[in-house]
Amino acid sequence: MSGSPRALAHEILLEQAETQTFAQDLLDRRWAAYDVPPIDRRLISDLVFGTVRRRATLDAVLEAHLNRPLREVEPGLRTLLRLGAYQLTLTSGIPPHAAVHETVEVAELVDAPRWTGLTNGVLRNLARSLYPVNDEPIPATGPAADVVPLPGGAWRKVGRRVFPDPADDPTGYFAAAFAFPRWLARRWSERLEPADLWALGFHFDTPPIPTLRANALQGDRDSLLSALADAGIEATAGARAHSIVLAEGANVVTLPGFAEGRFSVQDETAQQAAELLAPQPGERILDLCAAPGTKTTHLAELSGDAAAIFAADVSSNRLSRVTANAQRLGLSSIRTRATAADASDLPGLPASPSPTGGAPPNEHSGWDDGPFDAALVDVPCSNTGVLGKRPEARWRIKSSDLPLFAESQQRLLAAALERIKPGGRCLYSTCSIEEEENAGVVSAVLAEERFADWRVVRSVAHLPGRPSDGGFQALLVRDAGKPE
Numbered sequence: 001m002s003g004s005p006r007a008l009a010h011e012i013l014l015e016q017a018e019t020q021t022f023a024q025d026l027l028d029r030r031w032a033a034y035d036v037p038p039i040d041r042r043l044i045s046d047l048v049f050g051t052v053r054r055r056a057t058l059d060a061v062l063e064a065h066l067n068r069p070l071r072e073v074e075p076g077l078r079t080l081l082r083l084g085a086y087q088l089t090l091t092s093g094i095p096p097h098a099a100v101h102e103t104v105e106v107a108e109l110v111d112a113p114r115w116t117g118l119t120n121g122v123l124r125n126l127a128r129s130l131y132p133v134n135d136e137p138i139p140a141t142g143p144a145a146d147v148v149p150l151p152g153g154a155w156r157k158v159g160r161r162v163f164p165d166p167a168d169d170p171t172g173y174f175a176a177a178f179a180f181p182r183w184l185a186r187r188w189s190e191r192l193e194p195a196d197l198w199a200l201g202f203h204f205d206t207p208p209i210p211t212l213r214a215n216a217l218q219g220d221r222d223s224l225l226s227a228l229a230d231a232g233i234e235a236t237a238g239a240r241a242h243s244i245v246l247a248e249g250a251n252v253v254t255l256p257g258f259a260e261g262r263f264s265v266q267d268e269t270a271q272q273a274a275e276l277l278a279p280q281p282g283e284r285i286l287d288l289c290a291a292p293g294t295k296t297t298h299l300a301e302l303s304g305d306a307a308a309i310f311a312a313d314v315s316s317n318r319l320s321r322v323t324a325n326a327q328r329l330g331l332s333s334i335r336t337r338a339t340a341a342d343a344s345d346l347p348g349l350p351a352s353p354s355p356t357g358g359a360p361p362n363e364h365s366g367w368d369d370g371p372f373d374a375a376l377v378d379v380p381c382s383n384t385g386v387l388g389k390r391p392e393a394r395w396r397i398k399s400s401d402l403p404l405f406a407e408s409q410q411r412l413l414a415a416a417l418e419r420i421k422p423g424g425r426c427l428y429s430t431c432s433i434e435e436e437e438n439a440g441v442v443s444a445v446l447a448e449e450r451f452a453d454w455r456v457v458r459s460v461a462h463l464p465g466r467p468s469d470g471g472f473q474a475l476l477v478r479d480a481g482k483p484e
């Protein structure tokens with residue numbers, strides 16, 4: 001470790017930019033390697049996540065204080081400037097002089113004293129713009145070319161017109177001030193009024209607080225709430241049958257009841273997927289994209305651990321997390337199986353031979369070849385409904401990914417429908433708010449002649465922040481009457 005929280009944050013940010021590794025994974029590696037006190041962990045995590053998430057905001061602010069384009073600045077120095085600009089512009093609680101001083105000191109700690117002069121000059125100028133009098137920020141009441149949106153929903157003056165004017169160019173303002181790729185900003189601004197666009201930006205730019213799902217098979221929600229209260233954790237019952245909303249962020253694995261399997265971490269939007277499918281005791285249920293098993297285990301809990309849940313995923317590595325989660329939650333009705341990308345090796349087709357013709361039966365103990373009563377198809381997607389959860393996610397997706405996702409989503413949904421009995425049902429779900437991954441996929445698949453006996457009975461498009469994650473769920477049912 002290089003010697004200070006900011007130096008460690010700088011090291012992680014540089015590695016993240018170079019290797020494109022998830023910031024959370026890099027942090028976890030540092031926590032495992034060094035003894036970092038919890039207070040420093042919180043600061044480092046905030047510095048890293050905030051700087052990654054708001055890269056475009058910080059770059060717009062910095063460009064106004066530099067006499068050359070930021071992209072021409074060497075990577076280590078550029079990262080240091082972003083780190084300093086993040087503290088000055090987007091946090092509250094770090095005194096400006098401390099933000100400048102501690103950031104400049106990183107240059108010495110990482111053995112790059114040549115960065116000191118520029119970092120000091122740029123950050124001091126920025127601090128003067130942001131805090132013209134007595135180190136006090138200047139609040140603002142709404143978007144403007146010289147106003148930055150803060151995490152949590154407030155606005156702050158930045159002292160110079162660093163963003164496009166939102167009245168003339170709401171898309172440009174949204175992309176720069178809230179920090180989103182331009183193609184996504186354009187896409188969303190075509191369908192949202194500016195006020196809704198700002199609300200979406202605030203939701204994604206505010207660090208999320210985890211929501212819990214009480215495991216109904218290990219005591220009721222109220223007793224878990226009492227256990228949390230006894231441990232000094234502020235939490236309230238949420239809007240779903242088993243949801244619990246924490247008052248502030250927490251390291252969930254250290255909360256009372258986690259090791260005993262009394263809860264999972266799951267957003268309220270995601271909790272609706274298994275609820276909509278409503279698994280019943282005795283049913284045979286396919287979960288086609290199961291890992292890491294948050295919805296699989298919910299299916300098992302809702303059925304009283306008395307359905308047979310067949311959890312499939314392309315990643316056997318990730319499937320091991322389904323097994324671990326089921327064990328922690330005390331569930332025994334889940335069997336796992338790695339599957340081919342097109343799911344063609346899964347049993348359940350009406351005319352499919354016994355599993356001895358496919359994968360070796362002992363490798364997937366408990367799987368048989370009959371069709372299923374129901375299926376959950378929680379497909380891989382662009383994740384545009386949950387961009388606040390992974391700070392780097394917004395910078396990874398490309399518009400060209402969307403048709404590729406839609407293609408594989410259609411394949412997966414069709415593979416599930418083919419394996420469901422007459423009278424059965426299927427829940428299609430995504431964490432995306434893009435039509436072509438949602439209703440577009442469902443209607444394309446149901447337009448196929450072989451699925452003429454299927455119909456959509458319910459579909460819900462969840463808008464991010466209203467009240468929780470964004471996403472889409474559609475419940476499809478198959479006519480009971482049509483012969484196989």
Ligand SMILES: C[S@@+](CC[C@H](N)C(=O)[O-])C[C@H]1O[C@@H](n2cnc3c(N)ncnc32)[C@H](O)[C@@H]1O
Pocket residue numbers: 288289290291292293294295296312313314315318339340341342343378379380381408412
């Ligand atoms: C959205 S995640 C599923 C989350 C999971 N349902 C849960 O609630 O914990 C999508 C999953 O689909 C898996 N996947 C990707 N392509 C797949 C394919 N062709 N067949 C089956 N699973 C696939 C990924 O490995 C990933 O685990």
